[in-house]
Structures are given as C-alpha cells and as structure tokens.
Amino acid sequence: MLKVHLNHETAPESWADLQSRLEPGIRLSTGECRSKPDFDILVTGEPTAEDLAGHPRLRAVIVPWVGVPLATLDLMRRFPRIALHNLPYNIGPTAEMAVALLLAAAKRIVPYDQRFRRGYWSGEPPDVPGSVMLDGGLALILGYGRIGRRIALACRGLGMRVVGVRRSPGPADEEHAIADLPALLPQATAFIVCLPHTHETEGMIGERELELLPANAVMVNVARGAIVEEAALYRTLRARRIYAAGIDVWYRYPSAAERKEGLPHPPSAFPFHELDNVVMSPHRAGWSEEKEPARIAELAKMLNAAAHGEPMPYRVDLLRGY
Amino acid sequence: MLKVHLNHETAPESWADLQSRLEPGIRLSTGECRSKPDFDILVTGEPTAEDLAGHPRLRAVIVPWVGVPLATLDLMRRFPRIALHNLPYNIGPTAEMAVALLLAAAKRIVPYDQRFRRGYWSGEPPDVPGSVMLDGGLALILGYGRIGRRIALACRGLGMRVVGVRRSPGPADEEHAIADLPALLPQATAFIVCLPHTHETEGMIGERELELLPANAVMVNVARGAIVEEAALYRTLRARRIYAAGIDVWYRYPSAAERKEGLPHPPSAFPFHELDNVVMSPHRAGWSEEKEPARIAELAKMLNAAAHGEPMPYRVDLLRGY
Known part of the structure; x- marks a missing residue:
C-alpha cells in the first residue's frame, strides 16, 4: 500500500477526480500533516522541517506546480533520503x-x-x-x-x-x-x-x-x-x-x-x-481553471508510477534548483 | 506646381518633417479648406461635399491612415473625377x-x-x-x-x-x-x-x-x-x-x-x-508615436510621385471599400 498525503488546498471536484484516477494500491489522505500517521509521498506547496522529520517512511515530496520555493530547496538538502519533484503542467x-x-x-x-x-x-x-x-x-x-x-x-x-x-x-x-x-x-x-x-x-x-x-x-x-x-x-x-x-x-x-x-x-x-x-497581477500566471484536470491527471500518473515501483518523473535537482 | 492641402491636425514636428521630404515642385498649405484657393490634392480624415465641390482642380483625396469612413466612400462616388487613396502604414x-x-x-x-x-x-x-x-x-x-x-x-x-x-x-x-x-x-x-x-x-x-x-x-x-x-x-x-x-x-x-x-x-x-x-480602448489601435515618421515618409513618397506625374499608390476601390 502506497500512502500519499496532500496538504494543500484542493477543490472537492479535483480531489474526487484524483481519487478516481488512482490505482487500487494507493491510499490518499488530506489535512494537516502533524496529526497524520506515516506516509510515503507528501504533496505540498511548501513542506516544513516538521513534515519531513516527523514521517520516517516519507521518500518523496511533490510540489504540485512548476515553481519550487527557494526555502524548500534549502530545506530538502538536509533530507537527502527524500526526493523532490515538481509538476510542470503550467x-x-x-x-x-x-x-x-x-x-x-x-x-x-x-x-x-x-x-x-x-x-x-x-x-x-x-x-x-x-x-x-x-x-x-x-x-x-x-x-x-x-x-x-x-x-x-x-x-x-x-x-x-x-x-x-x-x-x-x-x-x-x-x-x-x-x-x-x-x-x-x-x-x-x-x-x-x-x-x-x-x-x-x-x-x-x-x-x-x-x-x-x-x-x-x-x-x-x-x-x-x-x-x-x-x-x-x-x-x-x-x-x-x-x-x-x-x-x-x-x-x-x-x-x-x-x-x-x-x-x-x-x-x-x-x-x-x-x-x-x-x-x-496577483501571482496567477501559472493557474488556469481549464488546466486543472490536466494537472490532476499528471499527478495521478506520477503516483501510479510510484505505486508500481517505477521512478516518478520531474525530479528536481536540489543544487540546480529545477 | 502641385498644390497640396492638409486639413487634419498634424503635430508641428510632423509638418516640418513632411515639408523637408517634399520635392521643390510641391506647395503645401493647411487649415480650413473653405478659405483656401484651389489645390490638386487634399489630405483629410473625412472630406465634406463642400471640400470636393468647391475645388475644381482637386483630383485626389488621401485619407492619411488605413480606415476610410463609409460616409467618405459614399460621398466620393458622386465625384468620379476625384481619386480616393488611403495610407495603410498602420x-x-x-x-x-x-x-x-x-x-x-x-x-x-x-x-x-x-x-x-x-x-x-x-x-x-x-x-x-x-x-x-x-x-x-x-x-x-x-x-x-x-x-x-x-x-x-x-x-x-x-x-x-x-x-x-x-x-x-x-x-x-x-x-x-x-x-x-x-x-x-x-x-x-x-x-x-x-x-x-x-x-x-x-x-x-x-x-x-x-x-x-x-x-x-x-x-x-x-x-x-x-x-x-x-x-x-x-x-x-x-x-x-x-x-x-x-x-x-x-x-x-x-x-x-x-x-x-x-x-x-x-x-x-x-x-x-x-x-x-x-x-x-478609445479608438487608438492604429496610432503609434513611433510609426509617425514612417507615416509622414510614406505620405511624402505619395505626393512626390504625384508631382512627377506618376500614379500614387493605395488607390481605394470605391465599390469594394478598400
């Protein structure tokens, strides 16, 4: 069983869409990380040190869009066992x-x-x-x-x-x-x-x-x-x-x-x-209602790959920063 | 001597630029048409019936941009001896x-x-x-x-x-x-x-x-x-x-x-x-400060051609409308 946790705001229809696209061997949870039992993959806009240190099974973080915060790059270097991915759909x-x-x-x-x-x-x-x-x-x-x-x-x-x-x-x-x-x-x-x-x-x-x-x-x-x-x-x-x-x-x-x-x-x-x-413009260049289904489909593809033991795409090089 | 009259607003620097580009055989005038002696070519955004009827030497009207008003097309058909031109610089x-x-x-x-x-x-x-x-x-x-x-x-x-x-x-x-x-x-x-x-x-x-x-x-x-x-x-x-x-x-x-x-x-x-x-947008698509010198240069070229007895470019077909 691959356990995946999402802690960024996701519209109910996107959540349902994601669920419907995931293969049976994946269990999805959401909400604050702290209160959750261990998981393998964390989908988040900006992980905290607590998120990373507090979940020993965690092996990958997915920032679910193209831009990775600089603070995340710095933080992730302290956790070399956890891979960082982004999702350049936008x-x-x-x-x-x-x-x-x-x-x-x-x-x-x-x-x-x-x-x-x-x-x-x-x-x-x-x-x-x-x-x-x-x-x-x-x-x-x-x-x-x-x-x-x-x-x-x-x-x-x-x-x-x-x-x-x-x-x-x-x-x-x-x-x-x-x-x-x-x-x-x-x-x-x-x-x-x-x-x-x-x-x-x-x-x-x-x-x-x-x-x-x-x-x-x-x-x-x-x-x-x-x-x-x-x-x-x-x-x-x-x-x-x-x-x-x-x-x-x-x-x-x-x-x-x-x-x-x-x-x-x-x-x-x-x-x-x-x-x-x-x-x-209020930081909205990368957002598009019309592209939301494509974003969810791509995220599902990444998670399904991980469930099959295949490498997930869009690994970020922590030194290069992209 | 080719007499040319401009009755649309022209910035002083554009006027000077036009003067400097015209060959010696052209005399330029400006202001209201009515008070002016006869001329051969009228440069105007929208000619009136008086402009056209009152100047027997007049043989060409130049609308100094691309869009010719429908009223002008209709009016010009009543004066078949006068050619209509536009200036599609924009x-x-x-x-x-x-x-x-x-x-x-x-x-x-x-x-x-x-x-x-x-x-x-x-x-x-x-x-x-x-x-x-x-x-x-x-x-x-x-x-x-x-x-x-x-x-x-x-x-x-x-x-x-x-x-x-x-x-x-x-x-x-x-x-x-x-x-x-x-x-x-x-x-x-x-x-x-x-x-x-x-x-x-x-x-x-x-x-x-x-x-x-x-x-x-x-x-x-x-x-x-x-x-x-x-x-x-x-x-x-x-x-x-x-x-x-x-x-x-x-x-x-x-x-x-x-x-x-x-x-x-x-x-x-x-x-x-x-x-x-x-x-x-207040009808400004065709206007560009940067293109003004090009517009003036093109207008000068048309007038110089007429002074040489050559046909002016950009003749408008009154039935087609462009």
Missing part, C-alpha cells in the same frame, strides 16, 4: 500570461481603459507615448527553459527577434550565457524574467541591470519577485526610466490564514499601486 | 493592439489589476474563471487582409489554429468565405473583427452571430463599431454569454470641437463601462 498558462502582461504594459491597456470608462478619449499624462511597438524589437528572455521557449514562440509571432539567456546555453544562435546579460540588456524592447528562484538568481536583476535597459523597454516578471530587487524595480518605474512593467510575482505574500480572511495585503513595501506604468 | 500597430486586447480580455488583466491595487489577491466575482487559454484554440479572423494576416501570425505564435474569413477567399486552406461564418463561429476561441466598414459589412455581426459563439469565446473589434450591432454586443457581454471582449471602435464619437474641449463623451448609448468583461 508551462502553457504561465507563458500566455507573460505575453498578456507584456502587451498590456506595452500598450498601456489598464490606464486607457480606466480613463475611457469615465468618458475620456485621450491618454494621461499627455507627454507619455501611448504605446511601444514590439514588432521589430528584441525579446530578451532570462531563463530559457520550457516556459522561456514557449514565450519565445509568441514573441516571434509578434515579429520580435529573440535571445534566450540561460545558465548552460545550447548550440542555438539565440541562446546566450548569463555573462552576456550586460551586453544584451541595452538592446531589449521586451525583457522577460522566467528563471527559477535559486541562490544564484536571487537579486540577479538590480539597479545596475535595470539601468542598462533602454527607455522604451517593457519588463515582465513571471518567475519570482526576489529575482528582481524590489526597491530598484520600484524606483526604475517611478522615474519612468523604462516604459513599463507587467509583474505577476511579488515581495510580500499573505499567509494561508490571511488569504482565508480575505483582507487587503499589499504585495510590496513600495506603493507600486500608485504607478500607471505597471500592470499588477 | 497595419503593424493595429494588429499588435488587436492581440493586446485579445490577451487582456482573455486574462481579465484590468479587473485583476484594479482589485490587486487595493490589496486583494483574488478575482471577482468568484465564480468567473480567471482566464481563457488561447493555446490550442481557434482564432477566427473576420477580414483577412493585411491586418488580419498579421494578427494570424501572432495567434499562431500563441499556439492557436487560424481561420481567416474574407469576401474573396484565396486558395489557402485557412481562408473561408463569409457564407461559412455560421459554421465557424461556434468553434472560435478568439473572434477578431478587422474588416473595412462598407454597406456590406455594416451590422454584419448581430445577435444571431454573437449567439453562435461559445461561452469561452473572446471577441475583439479593431475595425469599426458599426460592423457589430451595439445593443447585441452590450447584451451579450452583460449576460456573460461569451467570456469577454476587447473593443477599440465605438458607436458615439466626439466631434473635433468636443475633442478639443476634452469633456467626457461616452462611446455608446449602453453602459459598457459598468462591465468587467470588456476591455475598453
């Missing part, structure tokens, strides 16, 4: 949201919509150009894995040239090493951050990097807030040093309890909400 | 804005941004899905000329299949006749209207057509408001019969005088501004 939604944020920022969709709802046909402030053309520009994609390459396809469809920056560039002409970033940033019309959050990438984009971007640059972050320095990003936008940004990932998150309460919880120490050149 | 900006409106509507970018600025991390109303996935869906493009085909490239980059509907479909598999619309509408995830406003296309999309769209459809109009029936569009969105719409072209426009006053001027008799599933 590549399509994340890439599509990145492109939506890019275009919304480049066209000032939100401020024009808000003013026009009050009957005004012109933009404000009047001296800010109403849009940046992406066609013919360079899309600089930081993090050129599966999400980055999917974004690249969309950018090419918009008529952009594409350069992908990654730790280990492949032989393709468009792939560059991280060391090339200072030479590439001044050429970027779109600068899209979509690499994993690791010790190496934390704060990778600071004041110096942002200063290298041209005045008509549009930046997007769908990776993790901590990769881009909070104060530097705020000041760059505040001073209109770049044209605009579309930001899905932030600096201050509500706890699970605060989420349930539903009270306002500002995502930064800085008043990004006062800026007209940022599109604010 | 294909790129229009197509890019169409894709921006499509993605903004499909991802509910505006309502999420507005709520998140007040600190709320969740969408509202809670029972409305937060997004529609375009990847894998069908983009149905009504009007498959240069703008439509440019939009098609971007939709393919997003992973969509494309069908283009036009009056005279070419041999390509993706091109369909207007008669196929009822069979195609139920399959559309994106339905993008980008055909010219003619007597044939006026009111082409009414209640019957909108009812054929599926519940997850996202509609975009960057053509002319009158192609889509105002009340039918409002009611469809109000009832959430389709997922959302991105609308750049409207039903009530401010006059030039009202524009100068800058007072609010609602774009419809219906309160679209109360709806959370419409992205409202």
Whole structure:
C-alpha cells in the first residue's frame, strides 16, 4: 500500500477526480500533516522541517506546480533520503500570461481603459507615448527553459527577434550565457524574467541591470519577485526610466490564514499601486481553471508510477534548483 | 506646381518633417479648406461635399491612415473625377493592439489589476474563471487582409489554429468565405473583427452571430463599431454569454470641437463601462508615436510621385471599400 498525503488546498471536484484516477494500491489522505500517521509521498506547496522529520517512511515530496520555493530547496538538502519533484503542467498558462502582461504594459491597456470608462478619449499624462511597438524589437528572455521557449514562440509571432539567456546555453544562435546579460540588456524592447528562484538568481536583476535597459523597454516578471530587487524595480518605474512593467510575482505574500480572511495585503513595501506604468497581477500566471484536470491527471500518473515501483518523473535537482 | 492641402491636425514636428521630404515642385498649405484657393490634392480624415465641390482642380483625396469612413466612400462616388487613396502604414500597430486586447480580455488583466491595487489577491466575482487559454484554440479572423494576416501570425505564435474569413477567399486552406461564418463561429476561441466598414459589412455581426459563439469565446473589434450591432454586443457581454471582449471602435464619437474641449463623451448609448468583461480602448489601435515618421515618409513618397506625374499608390476601390 502506497500512502500519499496532500496538504494543500484542493477543490472537492479535483480531489474526487484524483481519487478516481488512482490505482487500487494507493491510499490518499488530506489535512494537516502533524496529526497524520506515516506516509510515503507528501504533496505540498511548501513542506516544513516538521513534515519531513516527523514521517520516517516519507521518500518523496511533490510540489504540485512548476515553481519550487527557494526555502524548500534549502530545506530538502538536509533530507537527502527524500526526493523532490515538481509538476510542470503550467508551462502553457504561465507563458500566455507573460505575453498578456507584456502587451498590456506595452500598450498601456489598464490606464486607457480606466480613463475611457469615465468618458475620456485621450491618454494621461499627455507627454507619455501611448504605446511601444514590439514588432521589430528584441525579446530578451532570462531563463530559457520550457516556459522561456514557449514565450519565445509568441514573441516571434509578434515579429520580435529573440535571445534566450540561460545558465548552460545550447548550440542555438539565440541562446546566450548569463555573462552576456550586460551586453544584451541595452538592446531589449521586451525583457522577460522566467528563471527559477535559486541562490544564484536571487537579486540577479538590480539597479545596475535595470539601468542598462533602454527607455522604451517593457519588463515582465513571471518567475519570482526576489529575482528582481524590489526597491530598484520600484524606483526604475517611478522615474519612468523604462516604459513599463507587467509583474505577476511579488515581495510580500499573505499567509494561508490571511488569504482565508480575505483582507487587503499589499504585495510590496513600495506603493507600486500608485504607478500607471505597471500592470499588477496577483501571482496567477501559472493557474488556469481549464488546466486543472490536466494537472490532476499528471499527478495521478506520477503516483501510479510510484505505486508500481517505477521512478516518478520531474525530479528536481536540489543544487540546480529545477 | 502641385498644390497640396492638409486639413487634419498634424503635430508641428510632423509638418516640418513632411515639408523637408517634399520635392521643390510641391506647395503645401493647411487649415480650413473653405478659405483656401484651389489645390490638386487634399489630405483629410473625412472630406465634406463642400471640400470636393468647391475645388475644381482637386483630383485626389488621401485619407492619411488605413480606415476610410463609409460616409467618405459614399460621398466620393458622386465625384468620379476625384481619386480616393488611403495610407495603410498602420497595419503593424493595429494588429499588435488587436492581440493586446485579445490577451487582456482573455486574462481579465484590468479587473485583476484594479482589485490587486487595493490589496486583494483574488478575482471577482468568484465564480468567473480567471482566464481563457488561447493555446490550442481557434482564432477566427473576420477580414483577412493585411491586418488580419498579421494578427494570424501572432495567434499562431500563441499556439492557436487560424481561420481567416474574407469576401474573396484565396486558395489557402485557412481562408473561408463569409457564407461559412455560421459554421465557424461556434468553434472560435478568439473572434477578431478587422474588416473595412462598407454597406456590406455594416451590422454584419448581430445577435444571431454573437449567439453562435461559445461561452469561452473572446471577441475583439479593431475595425469599426458599426460592423457589430451595439445593443447585441452590450447584451451579450452583460449576460456573460461569451467570456469577454476587447473593443477599440465605438458607436458615439466626439466631434473635433468636443475633442478639443476634452469633456467626457461616452462611446455608446449602453453602459459598457459598468462591465468587467470588456476591455475598453478609445479608438487608438492604429496610432503609434513611433510609426509617425514612417507615416509622414510614406505620405511624402505619395505626393512626390504625384508631382512627377506618376500614379500614387493605395488607390481605394470605391465599390469594394478598400
């Protein structure tokens, strides 16, 4: 009997769907980990040290989406007997949201919509150009894995040239090493951050990097807030040093309890909400109602493999971070 | 000496740019037509009957962008000695804005941004899905000329299949006749209207057509408001019969005088501004500060050709309407 415990919020229909897809040799439980008897696999957004230390049978943790928190990578290194997996089902939604944020920022969709709802046909402030053309520009994609390459396809469809920056560039002409970033940033019309959050990438984009971007640059972050320095990003936008940004990932998150309460919880120490050149998105790039059945199906496939004694896919390399 | 008169608002730097590009044999004037002596070519957004009747030397009108008003087509037919031209420089900006409106509507970018600025991390109303996935869906493009085909490239980059509907479909598999619309509408995830406003296309999309769209459809109009029936569009969105719409072209426009006053001027008799599933854009798809030099350069090329006695490009067929 393979015992699997889920401790992240799952809609009742998803839970029923998962149950129906699991083979008979799997027993599923849910709720707080602490009170539960031992289990083999834990499905969780962010495991605690207690979760890992308190369950001697535990041999694998599955983070049920693509992004693994940096704290989880650090924690898991202390438990080498437990494998870490993720579930990269949300590549399509994340890439599509990145492109939506890019275009919304480049066209000032939100401020024009808000003013026009009050009957005004012109933009404000009047001296800010109403849009940046992406066609013919360079899309600089930081993090050129599966999400980055999917974004690249969309950018090419918009008529952009594409350069992908990654730790280990492949032989393709468009792939560059991280060391090339200072030479590439001044050429970027779109600068899209979509690499994993690791010790190496934390704060990778600071004041110096942002200063290298041209005045008509549009930046997007769908990776993790901590990769881009909070104060530097705020000041760059505040001073209109770049044209605009579309930001899905932030600096201050509500706890699970605060989420349930539903009270306002500002995502930064800085008043990004006062800026007209940022599109604010509440960390939802990777989520899609339509993809939920696919996510559950993939999770079931992983668990069924484990029940058969086969290796589960999507093992995360704790040092690399993805 | 070729005499050219411009009576649409032109920024001083654009005017100077145009002057500098014209060959010596061209004399340029501007302002109200009535008070002006005779001229050969009139550059105007919308000529009046007086403009056309009052200038016997006049042999060509240039509408200095892509969209020719239906009233202009009708009027020009009464003056067969005067040729009508347009200036389709703004294909790129229009197509890019169409894709921006499509993605903004499909991802509910505006309502999420507005709520998140007040600190709320969740969408509202809670029972409305937060997004529609375009990847894998069908983009149905009504009007498959240069703008439509440019939009098609971007939709393919997003992973969509494309069908283009036009009056005279070419041999390509993706091109369909207007008669196929009822069979195609139920399959559309994106339905993008980008055909010219003619007597044939006026009111082409009414209640019957909108009812054929599926519940997850996202509609975009960057053509002319009158192609889509105002009340039918409002009611469809109000009832959430389709997922959302991105609308750049409207039903009530401010006059030039009202524009100068800058007072609010609602774009419809219906309160679209109360709806959370419409992205409202004040007829700006075709405009781009960055493309202004290209527009002026193209206009200069047309006028220089006329000065040499060569035919000007972009002649509009008054019966076809483009």
